[in-house]
Amino acid sequence: MNKALNGKIALVTGAGSGIGHASALAFARAGATVVVSDMLLERCEAVVSEITREGGSASARQCDVRDPRQIDALFQTVLESYGQLDCAFNNAGVGGPITPLAEYPDDAWSEVIGTNLASVFHCMKHEIRQMVKQGAGSIVNCASVTGLNGMRGMPVYSAAKHGILGLTKSAALDYAQQGVRINAVCPGVIHTPAVDQWIEKDPDGARQFMREMTAREPIGRLGTPDEVASAVVWLCSPGASFMIGHGLAVDGGYTAQ
Numbered sequence: 001m002n003k004a005l006n007g008k009i010a011l012v013t014g015a016g017s018g019i020g021h022a023s024a025l026a027f028a029r030a031g032a033t034v035v036v037s038d039m040l041l042e043r044c045e046a047v048v049s050e051i052t053r054e055g056g057s058a059s060a061r062q063c064d065v066r067d068p069r070q071i072d073a074l075f076q077t078v079l080e081s082y083g084q085l086d087c088a089f090n091n092a093g094v095g096g097p098i099t100p101l102a103e104y105p106d107d108a109w110s111e112v113i114g115t116n117l118a119s120v121f122h123c124m125k126h127e128i129r130q131m132v133k134q135g136a137g138s139i140v141n142c143a144s145v146t147g148l149n150g151m152r153g154m155p156v157y158s159a160a161k162h163g164i165l166g167l168t169k170s171a172a173l174d175y176a177q178q179g180v181r182i183n184a185v186c187p188g189v190i191h192t193p194a195v196d197q198w199i200e201k202d203p204d205g206a207r208q209f210m211r212e213m214t215a216r217e218p219i220g221r222l223g224t225p226d227e228v229a230s231a232v233v234w235l236c237s238p239g240a241s242f243m244i245g246h247g248l249a250v251d252g253g254y255t256a257q
């Protein structure tokens, strides 16, 4: 087993499901002690149990990333407990409504921007401050292929994910010479529990969307959470030491077309 992150402390937000869950497990398998954070504590605890059963090390921290005060408290407890933070995956996010802009509900703007984009800004502040003190650290933000290109029906989500790439690239430049590497992953459509829930709620709409997305995927299938997780862990590993300010598409070739 690759133990590239032995002795490191890694934080994952939105770690209770999907890409975050797979990434928390992958960080632990790479040897890191994982801070498993999610707005739902029971989800964090389930992931911690899974890591512990595999012989890894992890702890649970409830945090709703829409609230900057909860983010402040999260980093305070992480640093009190561990005194260091080496890897951070700012992953928590929500898709929001699927509707063209003119019909987009006003109240969903702040929900989607707050959860996906403002949260990354607030988390990065804490992460960068600590990593600059250490003279080392790696941050990965979860963008999307919708942060590289537009997506019909998802104007605000796409704006948030474009914004994440702006934060990623600009901050990466500011801290490149202080040992802090900042990158992003841009997943294509990944088959997560969120996708399954959507299929349950709107079977016809979701299945049609999935068929369309699969047809547009050069690889001919959707991605898995593990495939994104391995890119995240690699970006945090010494093997990625020359990766700075990059938005890595993990998308089966979707954006290569």
Ligand SMILES: NC(=O)c1ccc[n+]([C@@H]2O[C@H](COP(=O)([O-])OP(=O)(O)OC[C@H]3O[C@@H](n4cnc5c(N)ncnc54)[C@H](O)[C@@H]3O)[C@@H](O)[C@H]2O)c1
Binding pocket: 013, 014, 015, 016, 017, 018, 019, 020, 037, 038, 039, 040, 043, 063, 064, 065, 066, 091, 092, 093, 094, 095, 115, 142, 143, 144, 145, 186, 187, 188, 189, 190, 191, 192, 193, 194, 195
């Ligand atoms: N699934 C995809 O196809 C896909 C594609 C590109 C990007 N992404 C991005 O990947 C990330 C994870 O998505 P996923 O598909 O794994 O989702 P998911 O719904 O399976 O998991 C998201 C987790 O985040 C948590 N969460 C939601 N809001 C939160 C908040 N305010 N504070 C803290 N935790 C919160 C949820 O409780 C859940 O455990 C998101 O940023 C999403 O935008 C997903």
